[in-house]
Amino acid sequence: MDGINKFISYTGFRNATPGNIIMILVGLVFIFLAIKYDYEPLLLIPIGTGVIIGNIPFFQDGGINLQLGIYQEGSVLNYLYFGVVKGIYPPLIFLGIGAMTDFSSLISNPRLMLLGAAAQVGIFLTFIGALYLGFNMPEAGAIGIIGGADGPTAIFLSSKLANGSIINGLQTKNLIGPIAIAAYSYMALVPVIQPPIMRLLTSKKERVIRMKPPRSVSKLEKIIFPIVALILTTFISPGALPLLGMLFFGNLLKESGVTKRLADTARTSLIDIVTILLGLTVGASTQADVFLTSESILIFVLGALSFIIATAGGVMFAKVMNVFIKEGNKINPLVGAAGVSAVPDSARVVQNEGLRYDSSNHLLMHAMAPNVSGVIGSAVAAGILMSFLL
Template sequence: MEFLLRGVTAITWQQLVMYAIGGLLIYLAIEKGFEPALLMPMGFGAILVNLPFSGVLDQVLQGGIPAPGIIQWLFQTLIDASEALPILLFIGIGAMIDFGPLLSNPKMMIFGAAAQFGIFFTFSLVTLLGPWFGFTLADAASIGIIGAADGPTSILVSKIFGTPYFGAIAVAAYSYMALVPIVQPFAIRLVTTRKERRIRMPYHPKDVTRRTRILFPILVTVIAGLVAPMSVALVGFLMFGNLLRECGVLNSLSQTAQNEFANIITLLLGLTISFSMQADAFVTPQTLVIMLLGLAAFVMDTIGGVLFAKLMNVFLPEGKKINPMIGAAGISAFPMSARVVQKMALKEDNQNHLLMHAIGANVSGQIGSVIAGGILLYLVPLFL
């Protein structure tokens, strides 16, 4: 009987907290529909890795017999040793993205850059707060990248920097991605007036040739590689996925990348991340601070994009002004952010259709976030 109850008696209060967190993630995934493909496996995995003597983690049995755990093996092989899972996921993401709205209206590209403001704002903030919370410069970069609203980029940057707060950063990144429909409207209303939110932007798409669509991912990869060499893995795999979509001769591979491949990688990634959600490392004061700083990064990204659009409007004539909500779509959370902007625009004016403009900014944000991650990976080691 004692043997059967040893698991129950070994449960700590920190593990109980993780059961609650796992349950919350599952609830948000199933009942609220927030990023279910990721939050559900993450939530269930958080419960698995926090069961006492869990068989999903490496153990040594009586007699010194090693018993490898599947989640620990996945983490050590596919993230710790190679960062393979987050990078491979970008192939599927790239295959899903239609850059047509961006290529049709290239000025939307600037919002993909402006909306990365929160990353560098939070990086600077964490650098200043570091002495009080024990954060290093590498930790600051890893926490700041939460503002990219891009889970794979956050995972890759924090893993390369070797921050001990990897689990909290991953959970924060995916949680705020899922909460885009809640967080972004609040941030947008904070810095805009109703009159600004009602600005109409007629959409006049230009034809985008097949040659342009094919050359775009190639040129972006080369330019990003020259400007931010450390971003090549992320940008390159993202653009490779898009090239599969646009080349026109690999339709079956493109569909596989968008569906089966992306789904398998997402499933494995959600479970694998849970290895870093073990109670002893996750339930700390620093985790709470990271969640708050991640929220600040996400909000400041949104505000940065909106304020940049408002700045542009100072120099634009009447009839040519930009609805500042478009700037908020410059974050990487595609297509959720674009949908949020469209929904808010229709609520203010049921004839105001901003979706295609917002999508242009949103897909540029996907590129901007991975380049921002590459810049941090290049610059931060210079000061370590």
């Protein structure tokens, strides 16, 4: 009987808590949304599965380490989680993004870069809001970056500013899991969140503005751009070097024309492997006792506000720019919504909204300019926050 009782004490049925059940249901919802509605399946399926894995209950005793949980030293998940805690996975994701990104639309119409910059206002306003709600400065900085709708950047910054260590004399909480889940959730919900904001802030006349087709960009321009952009952006924000360095390196591999094998590997096998590891470990880090807290709820609320403000900031700045632009060269304000760095989802939303009001008005290529500049902008913002808060 002792053996049977010991076996039962080790099972999940004996050790399950209501929190475990809630989080397992959350993981199932993520998987359902990914499969049923095609909401970022490459992200939500690994994250959802990770949430389930991280919340399978097992026997825990202060003197026994079964080496199962993600926070238990020596476990497989703990070793894989090292890439999140030390900020290794996000730069590798950026390498793959750079290798698959075409900056032609931004090069041909650089003024649209301002829309990507304007969308970052959500980051800094949410930073202030998080301070007001009681988070300390490093934690508030990590939470604010959710507004960029850039999961890798959010994970990178939270691994530096909200990792449970002492930063500038302030004890921070480990908020990597909640921040990452919030960032990826809002990335997946871009097609749901952005359209109502875009319609609210624009008139029907503005939505049907036609923009001139972007000019063709030479191969030389495409090669020079990542080199010049790397130097300029990292001089402004050295803290963003791991992200921007890999982003522009990946793009140079793509555009040079002589490293096709490396570019192909970066944008296919490498980014796929890292996405699996990142999603799985971030999901597994959301153990109920760590994730189900009042701080997590506040992070999701602040993240939503940050994303809404970022979308509105891009749209409104496009309207302001139009005041100073001559007729015939005006910007369709819908394009401003693509300033958040959810690539290419925000650009697709802009395209769909444009076609909704004019079936022959294609805005995708125009929207890609602020979209890719939003990727750069969120990384620069992360570097700036690090320089102030570390």
